[in-house]
Amino acid sequence: MFSPETYTARRAELKKRLGSGIVIFLGNSNVGMNYHDNEYDFRQDSTFLYFFGLSHDGLNAVIDIDNDRDIIFGDELTIDSIVWTGNLPTLHDLAAKAGVKDVRPSAELKSYLDKARTAAAPIHYIPYYRVEHDLRLMDYLDVRPGGAVPSLPLIKAVVDMRSHKSPEEIAEIEKACAVTAEMHKAAIRAARPGVTEYQMKAIVEEVATSHGMRCSFPTIATVHGEILHNHSYNNVLESGKLFLLDAGAETAMGYAGDMSSTCPVDMHYTDRQKAIYDLQQAASKAAIEMLRPGVPFLDVHMQASRTIASGLKDLGIMKGNVDDAVRAGAHAMFFPTGLGHMMGLDVHDMENYGEVWVGYDGKPKSTVFGFKSLRLARPLEEGFVFTIEPGIYFMPELTGLWKSQGLHKEFINYDEAEKWLGFGGVRNEEDYLVTSDGHRRLGPGIPMTTEAVEALKAEA
Numbered sequence: 001m002f003s004p005e006t007y008t009a010r011r012a013e014l015k016k017r018l019g020s021g022i023v024i025f026l027g028n029s030n031v032g033m034n035y036h037d038n039e040y041d042f043r044q045d046s047t048f049l050y051f052f053g054l055s056h057d058g059l060n061a062v063i064d065i066d067n068d069r070d071i072i073f074g075d076e077l078t079i080d081s082i083v084w085t086g087n088l089p090t091l092h093d094l095a096a097k098a099g100v101k102d103v104r105p106s107a108e109l110k111s112y113l114d115k116a117r118t119a120a121a122p123i124h125y126i127p128y129y130r131v132e133h134d135l136r137l138m139d140y141l142d143v144r145p146g147g148a149v150p151s152l153p154l155i156k157a158v159v160d161m162r163s164h165k166s167p168e169e170i171a172e173i174e175k176a177c178a179v180t181a182e183m184h185k186a187a188i189r190a191a192r193p194g195v196t197e198y199q200m201k202a203i204v205e206e207v208a209t210s211h212g213m214r215c216s217f218p219t220i221a222t223v224h225g226e227i228l229h230n231h232s233y234n235n236v237l238e239s240g241k242l243f244l245l246d247a248g249a250e251t252a253m254g255y256a257g258d259m260s261s262t263c264p265v266d267m268h269y270t271d272r273q274k275a276i277y278d279l280q281q282a283a284s285k286a287a288i289e290m291l292r293p294g295v296p297f298l299d300v301h302m303q304a305s306r307t308i309a310s311g312l313k314d315l316g317i318m319k320g321n322v323d324d325a326v327r328a329g330a331h332a333m334f335f336p337t338g339l340g341h342m343m344g345l346d347v348h349d350m351e352n353y354g355e356v357w358v359g360y361d362g363k364p365k366s367t368v369f370g371f372k373s374l375r376l377a378r379p380l381e382e383g384f385v386f387t388i389e390p391g392i393y394f395m396p397e398l399t400g401l402w403k404s405q406g407l408h409k410e411f412i413n414y415d416e417a418e419k420w421l422g423f424g425g426v427r428n429e430e431d432y433l434v435t436s437d438g439h440r441r442l443g444p445g446i447p448m449t450t451e452a453v454e455a456l457k458a459e460a
């Protein structure tokens with residue numbers, strides 16, 4: 001955890017911004033996989049982590065702004081739990097680490113909130129994402145399931161605070177990125193014909209575990225890089241194919257790294273693989289050069305899109321005017337995702353607050369295919385941390401559908417595009433911080449040229 005002063009200062013800042021009312025923070029609970037005591041790995045709610053830092057099951061908290069109280073609600077371990085799981089510090093000791101002196105039994109939370117509601121204090125809470133949260137809000141606030149309305153002033157305040165990473169948060173993200181880079185290097189070294197995707201997943205995740213970290217999201221380890229979030233691992237790596245890894249580590253405090261790499265299964269890229277890899281990297285570089293305060297991330301996304309469309313035109317896969325093609329969204333057949341997303345305590349940072357607040361500063365989002373997947377569009381500010389992950393994908397289903405609809409046929413040379421089906425996809429991804437006058441990559445980086453990837457493979 002950071003020092004108690006960090007959490008106290010964050011709560012003080014939130015009180016100042018909101019002015020009055022009660023803020024409820026629901027911590028996460030352990031969830032049984034197939035019966036109660038056989039639990040999924042516990043992951044604390046990130047908003048709770050940001051303001052209270054404690055990664056323990058069964059805690060909730062309240063900031064009572066009008067009475068200037070920060071209270072953690074939870075229950076001390078019973079002897080039965082101690083027999084089962086071993087002893088832990090008392091709740092008072094844990095709360096002290098978060099700078100909180102006021103600790104009360106869980107059973108008192110509802111009556112505390114009942115009193116606040118009688119006094120007509122505004123009640124603030126964020127949008128939650130687990131059924132257990134809905135059920136607890138239903139109980140605490142006497143609303144129907146799904147009937148709780150999150151507080152917009154709270155969302156805006158917390159998005160603003162969490163979007164601007166402090167130096168100690170950046171140092172923590174750097175740690176996650178350093179281990180994330182090792183995960184990718186291990187994969188590049190290990191990718192060989194005959195290895196299974198499951199084995200690759202194990203090799204990658206062993207790196208995170210051996211550093212005392214966990215994965216920040218389910219690993220994507222696939223020979224079908226064109227499937228954006230492929231979570232099956234049943235294929236065998238075959239000569240002539242690409243292997244795409246999208247994986248990241250998360251520190252014990254909950255800060256994420258998120259990188260992607262695409263390497264050949266063989267020792268060298270083929271000419272076609274190199275052409276698409278180099279184009280993907282040209283798009284990355286064009287984007288990264290633009291990163292500085294004040295530049296709308298939408299413009300950065302558009303620049304990466306134009307670079308990809310222009311390169312695909314050189315390869316005969318796209319045609320026509322590149323600017324017009326990108327404005328029309330034709331490039332999205334090959335690059336249907338956004339260029340990147342905020343990253344921090346969540347790999348898609350604060351995604352549960354709503355993309356419009358996190359990535360668009362409240363402005364409406366496009367609903368057009370390709371652009372609708374852009375999670376970040378707003379002007380960049382110092383302290384923002386996000387991924388840069390343009391990709392180039394050849395998707396049989398999408399190509400077939402668009403061709404049958406004659407979609408963007410003035411910009412897509414379908415006969416040529418069909419020759420690339422079966423190629424897969426290329427995505428490389430790094431994590432960036434916006435500084436006062438530009439940007440900085442976080443972590444030591446991973447090989448990002450075909451020569452560097454091949455050299456790393458040759459070392460193994």
Ligand code: GLY
Pocket residue numbers: 217246247258259347348
């Ligand atoms: N890197 C995985 C994701 O962004 O969802």
